[in-house]
Amino acid sequence: MASERYNAPAREKHWQQAWEKADIFRAGANEKGPKCYVLEMFPYPSGRIHMGHVRNYAMGDVFARYKRMKGFNVLHPMGWDAFGMPAENAAMERKVHPGKWTYQNIDTMRGQLKSMGLSLDWSREIATCSPDYYQHQQKLFLDFLKKGIAYRKSSKVNWDPVDHTVLANEQVIDGRGWRSGALVEQRELTQWFFKITDYAQELLDDLETLTNWPEKVRLMQANWIGRSEGMLIRWALDPKTAPQEFNEVEVYTTRPDTLFGASFVAVAADHPIAKAAAEKNPALAAFCEECRRMGTSVADIEAAEKLGFDTGLRAVHPFDKDWRVPVYVANFVLMDYGTGAIFGCPSGDQRDMDFARRYDLPVVPVILPPGEDAKTFKIKNKANVDDGVMINSRFLDGLTTTAAFEEAAKRLETQKLGAKPQGQRKVNFRLRDWGISRQRYWGCPIPIVHCKDCGVVPVSEKDLPVKLPEDATFDKPGNPLDRHPTWKNCACPKCNKPATRETDTMDTFVDSSWYYVRFTAPQSDTPVDKKAAQYWLPVDQYIGGIEHAILHLLYSRFFARAMCDTGHLAFQGNTREPFAALFTQGMVTHETYKSQDGYWLLPNEVKFEGEGGERKAIEISSGRPAAIGSIEKMSKSKKNLVDPDDIIAHYGADCARWFMLSDSPPERDVIWTEAGVAGAGRFIQRIWRIVDEIAEKYPDKLGTKPATFGPEALDVRKAAHRALDQTGKTIEALRFNVAVAQIHEFANVLQSGLSKSGQGLDWAAREAGELLIRMIGPMMPHLAEECWARLGYNTLLANEPWPAPEAALLVDDQVTIAVQVNGKRRDELVISRTAANADVEAAALKLEPVIKALEGRPVKKVIVVPQRIVNVVG
RNA sequence: GCGGACGUGGUGGAACGGUAGACACACAGGACUUAAAAUCCUGAGUUCGAAAGAGCGUGAGGGUUCGAGUCCCUCCGUCCGCACCA
Secondary structure, three states, X not given: OOOOOOOHHHHHHHHHHHHXXXXXXXXXXXXXXXXEEEEEOOOOXXXXXXXXXXXXXXXXXXXXXXXHHOOOEEEOOOXXXXXXXXXXXXXXXXXXXXXXXXXXXXXXXXXXXHHOOOOOOHHHOEEOOOHHHHHXXXXXXXXXXXXXXXXXXXXXXXXXXXXXXXXXXXXXXXXXXXXXXXXXXXXXXXXXXXOHHHHHHHHHHHHHHOOEOOHXXXXXXXXXXXXEEEEEEEEEEOOOOOOOOOOEEEEEEOOHHHXXXXXEEEEOOOOXXXXXXXXXXXXXXXXXXXXXXXXXXXXXXXXXXXXXXXXXXXXXXXXXXXXXXXXXXXXXXXXXXXXXXXXXXXXXXXXXXXXXXXXXXXXXXXXXXXXXXXXXXXXXXXXXXXXXXXXXOHHHOOOEHHHHHHHHHHHHHHOXXXXXXXXXXXXXXXXXXXXXXXXXXXXXXXXXXXXXXXXXXXXXXXXXXXXXXXXXXOOOOOOHHHHOOOOOEXXXXXXXXXXXXXXXXXXXXXXXXXXXXXOOOOOOOOOOOHHHHHHHOOEOXXXXXXXXXXXXXXXXXXXXXXXXXXXXXXXXXXXXXXXXXXXXXXXXXXXXXXXXXXXXXXXXXEEEEOOHHHOEEEEOOOOOEEEXXXXXXXXXXXXXXXXXXXXXXXXXXXXXXXXXXXXXXXXXXXXXXXXXXXXXXXXXXXXXXXXXHHHHHOOOOOOOOOOOOOHHHHHHHHHHHHHHHHHHHHHHOOOHHHHHHHHHHHHHHHHHHXXXXXXXXXXXXXXXXXXXXXXXXXXXXXXXXXXXXXXXXOOOHHHOOOOOOOHHHHXXXXXXXXXXXXXXXXXXXXXXXXXXXXXXXXXXXXXXXXXXXXXXXXXXXXXXXXXXXXXXXX
């Protein structure tokens, strides 16, 4: 019987149920095999999944299913990064509780993910907004606190005066709150921090061990951590000029070698010395205020001029007690880097140069670039930051920059100012401690109580979790926890007198910093089941977007270490890295559309007229023109979403998966386009027809292998085993687009083989068909099951192994090698694979086109690369 | 400004320093069909040529090499990250 077209939507449901019934994706099912933890970054439940999710989860699923077939004990879990602002915004806009909104989205998206046929262990599903999860996070917080990893300090934050909340730097756009549009203020607030800086060196050093991470990500993290080697140098202040409480100023520099080029000292507007000086000087106070208001956006910084204000203070040069330089407050000195104070060497730093020219300060060249003459060397308005030989630098003259650094450092270390050395070497990091306080409702409550008498008191562990109140209100801006009538009232855990709860919640990046640990034992009543974690960790393959290259991945690396140091976690071996291998897949992007009223429009809410540069978008509902915006990552906020449901309903999940995997290298961004989906759908039908024909012609399961095969059968067998070999390797390397091409190629050979006849071809075709099904199994799992059943099996293909190819079929006796003359291809040669180089050479020289190309010239040299190429040089 | 990646047909893209353009999409022609869909076959980087074939071709220019899309240098372009970080 010739079967119908493969009805993907109907059959996919069937196979999903079969998998669920057999419960085959439960982790730990194959205890004999080595473990393999495959993880894709868990999604934020924003509403519905889009093609970006499909790409991410299809990739992870191919890898997980392949590893299953290879005999690994696979852990492949899924959960929800479920706290966050969009839920609160939805509450404000639609009067729906953030929890209700979030769980509805989870239900929708879970259903969509299930319809993709992913090999997930749903028994381990977690949602970070559930007390089952966040109570353990509160416990971790308390243990971090005990260990000094969590602490409280006052710090400057971006404050949105309309929404009454702190904003992350990324949420400030051109100096305004991204939601309210209000001018953001800098406010001093007491906040909770994690001491990630304690781990800066380790986080930097261990990047070297992450050989299965993209180089790019490691580099980005290294830059973010930003280690620099320099010195702290204390400059005495001339007591005649300085306020009483200050007799020195400490600066940080990476260039002590340029000290003789110094012409000023500058401090940040928030530096204590600036504040003290400002008290007596209203003009200076006004200048400091101006500095604080300055924007932090890129444009602002580029446009900003180097401005300063002379405090009237004079600092004494470390190497010359008679040399005094002015102390300025300068707008380009940052309080939170180094000591908040610098010395300026205009000839060696462009900012210092700009500053010096503006305020007429001396510019003394101290480094002579290679090839310059000291007598004629002049410096104008461009500072020289490169290495060279020291000049105008007294005892450093003639030394190289590096030697001068050492010499200056040595002197400063031995030289005393007061009782202490004048300078000390100091490694400085750009990385700051992680501020985790957020003035929001929909986050993990920080388990702390504020008591008038006892101060800041941790909640007792027996009182965990500190749960969010259900009955919060979202009708006005600000923190719903703070204005809740009763929630924050409690008894002090220490003295039992009335006290108030901390109303800040944790940054949602905290939630995602340890979920991969929780997945190893999601029901454990301690945060971590150490044994389970030790067995499963590290994650063997982590897959997610490059946009998390720094924050999430750095926080997670920090968290794993902090959890080790608080005794929650231990790794096998001597690593503390949570993700052994990382793959950053590219984004799925799409054009954006905006209506005339300024609302974002979904792609399916617009239609198009014209082509190329003339192409115009029309809003379908109103018939009015819509603006075509830039191509961006699919995101709910810009509404440039394509939902996979339509494709799944029409062509099936396998088609969506196959198409997403087939076209582009997985690490590259792709612009979503429907073109090609139909082609993928046709290929599915083609596979089905091939298998159908095999089932028809060779209905019996594979019996004894024939002793000999004719050439037609051998071609098919070779193609099959080669494809098996290659697709295995390419899937392992996550090069899915190449694997797709290899399967295509094989299917072409098999299909044409079916139209032939020859000795052993029936056996070979049946074998090839079975191998083809296994090969498509990880990518198109439903189709593979259907085909497997069509061949008469009543087992699940998902449980079938990935067989080893027959080595003998991977090599040819005869090879075709190209023949070049002077590097130009002239002919090719079919010869025994094991032919001696001399024989290959002789055969090549006899070829007609070779003789012709030589035009009678003598052969100077012949290069033979066995089994590849011959190059005749003449 | 600093750091990094990338640049190959109409399109997405293949190619351990070894036959550039695999595989696919789109396209064109043909077969089957009353017709369409589906399917199958064929063609196709570009120039010259009826063809056989030859020349030119991986952003531009140079270099290393028997041989360069691949390695090195310079430039152009695109993208990404960081950024008054001392």
